[in-house]
Amino acid sequence: MKLLKLKIENKEGFRSLQQGFEINFHSLADTEAMEQFRPFCFAGLNGSGKSNVLEALANIFYHLEVCVAKYLPESIKDLSNFKRTECSPDAFTLEYLIGQHNRKLYTLFYFDKVIITKKEGKEPQMFIQPFPFDKSVEIREISLTPPKVRDNAADGKEYLPAHIIGYSSGENEILSLPFIKSRLMHLDEYKQATRDNYDRFDEPENSLIYIDNNMSQAVLLACLLFENKKTLAPLRHIDNTGILGLTSFRINIHLHDFEFQDEITKSTIKTPILKLLEQNQLEALKKCATSWFSNRKTKTLWLDFHVNDATKLAFKEHFHSSLECFQFFRLLYELNNHFVDEETKIDVYRSKGIYTDGKLPVGSPRQDMFHFLDFYINKELKTGKVKDLLLRSFSDGEHQFLHTMGICLLLKDRRSILLLDEPETHFNPSWRAKFVKTLNDSISSGNPKGLPHGDFNVHLLKDVLLTSHSPFIISDCLPDNVVLFEKDEDGHTSAKKASELGIDTYGTSVNLLTNRIFKNKETIGSYAMSKMMEFKKRFNSGEKTENLIEELNNEFGDSIEKLMLIKEVTDKN
Structure with missing residues (x-):
């Protein structure tokens, strides 16, 4: 997908983005640029509003995902927790291009322009316009309302990104809130499927994924088990992380129960949380393990994996793709919230984002249903020595590097949008200087060639939006893709491309960029x-x-x- 425009139209605006705020992304006049890796870099002083754009997009896509969903947990059906007519921001126009998986080629000829509008106090509307996205083709409305029997999602689901990824190095609560709400929805969706005796459960319907420290372990594991040397090359390079491969890991699963109330007898019924996963995913995981054992007394299951080629083949046979494997681990992580009570969930669903982290309790190791242990990575050190190291012993910068590169590898052939809030804060200057190149290498390495219908351009599938204070990263972005945020004396936020302001960014000295963008002339402290x-x-x-x-x-x-x-x-x- 490729973003075109976002405009905030409600009277109150959204945080520091006032009514009438507009930001333009890709241009239909330059479609060739969409076929290349060109992330959008939002730059500006602290408090200038650059993160608010990421937050607004996350909120909008969360709202749309709930509107189109085939399945809604009972908690979300409560109008006090979600209203189709209320969003934050409550009035907006969002435009982007997106392709469909059921079409032969990922070229713009097969794409649609999607226009989503919402008026204050009204439900959002979706319109699509086929190529060439002009008056020569008709615009038609697509429903965002599922059928009454809810046997399918709304038609508009097909025109939303397959994945909306959020990441913040600074624990941005406003950005993370829609993702936290989505996690609780996933939990409720799974819990009610268990109560209603579904045969199996593969993955949540909602597409929002937040990459925190725990989720990044699942990302890295899926990549190291499924990706080949070519696609892992950006991670393996000694000047990056020096990761050569996965040595071993252990999975610890506590066999907790859900508690349901019998509608007739009003008695409490206990049902294993993993009931829907036992015969399929969990059994497949056991077949991939080097060994496994359980303790009935403590209701604990341990699975040990000594990773070799046979282990990787087993995972590929039973989970088919790195994304399918990740989705299973993602679901297990989200089930760690099984002990969160209904009152707390409601508090989070109604939250506006301030102090949300304090509202959601963190489980103890015994309360957790799932976590990794003894996660050993084979790593080449700067000295040339090769050593097995615990993943937890990696530096903050290495973890941050793995967060970003791993998710790009995982979603390399999926239509997605990545919202990255200051993803380079723990990087050394060398890594900041090569961050954009390494992102490009990670995404491009998965570009299939020589397919029956032509080459597959993964760059058309996704957009990457990041905020940054690093002149190194700005220097690696073209002026059409660097958006500078400023506030005037009245507190109004403007977002203009560097090209509009006559500022050359690509390949420009970091000292010059620091002066022109951050108004800092000194090169010393x-x-x-x-x-x-x-x-x-x-x-x-x-x-x-x-x-x-x-x-x-x-x-x-x-x-x-x-x-x-x-x-x-x-x-x-």
């Missing part, structure tokens, strides 16, 4: 600069120039500021 200015005062007061220059050189490292100061005082003499 403020404290060092203040101390350097004290030397300038001493020069101006008449102290001996040669002695002060020697003292200046002894105290400060090399910088443009120091050279300019020395030149200034020597020119005066």
Whole structure:
């Protein structure tokens, strides 16, 4: 999918985005650019509103997913918890291009332009316009309301992204809220399927996935089990993570029960939480394990995996794809919320995003239904030595790197949108400088060639939106894809492309970008600069120039500021 435009139209706006705020993404006048990897980088000072765009998109897609859903848990049917006529933002226009899996080629000729509008207090509406997306083709409305019998999702489901991915390095509660609500919906969906004696349960209907530390383990595991050396090359490189492969891991499952009330006797009925998974996914997992054993007394199941080629073949036979494997682990992780009571769920469903983390309890190891243990990675160190290391021993920067690259590999051939809020905060300067290239390598490595109907361009399938304060990342993005956020004196937010402002970003020096975008002319820290200015005062007061220059050189490292100061005082003499 490729985003075209978002406009906020409700009177109250959305957070710092006022009514009338508009941001333009791809242009229909330059469709060739859509076939290349061109992430959108939102830049600006703190509080300028760049993260609010990610938050608005997450909220909008959450609202649409609930509107079109075939299945809704009873908790969401309560109008106090969700109303089709109320969204945040409550009035908007969203436009994007999207292709369908049932068509032969992923080329724009087979894409549709999707226009979603919502008026305040009204239900959203969806319209589609086939290629070439102009007046020569008719615009028609697509229903966002499922059939009354709810035997299928609404027709509009086919025109939504297959996956909406959220990630924030700063624990952005507003961004994570719709994803947390989705997790609770998944739990309720599964719980009611268990109560109603479904035969099996494969994956939740809702497409929102939030990548936190726990979920990233599932992402990495699925990638290392299914991907080949070519697609894993960006991770394997010694200058990135040096990961050579997966050595071993253990899965710990506590066999907890759901408790239901019998409608007739009003007695409590206990049903194993894994009832719908026992005969299919869980049995498949046992067949992939090197060994497994259970303790009936503690109601615990352990599965050990010593990973070799046979292990990988077993996973490919029973789970077929890395995404299918991930979806199973994702479901198990979401079942960790099984102990959350109905009152807490309702509190979260009605939450506007502030202090949501405090509302949702965190389970103890015994309350958890599922977690990984002894997750060992085979890693090449900078010294050239190869060593097995626990995943938990990796640095914050390495974990952050794996979050982002792993999910790109996992969704390389899926139509998706990635909302990444400052994904590089723990990176060293070298990693920041190569972040965009590595993202491109991760996505492009999965580009199939020589298919019967032609090459498969994965870049048309997804859009990547990220916020950043890093001039290194901005320097790797084209000016049409760098959006600068500013607030005027009245507090109104504007979002303009660097190309509109006449700012060249691609390949531009990070010092120049820091000056032009972040209004910071100095290349050294403020404290060092203040101390350097004290030397300038001493020069101006008449102290001996040669002695002060020697003292200046002894105290400060090399910088443009120091050279300019020395030149200034020597020119005066």
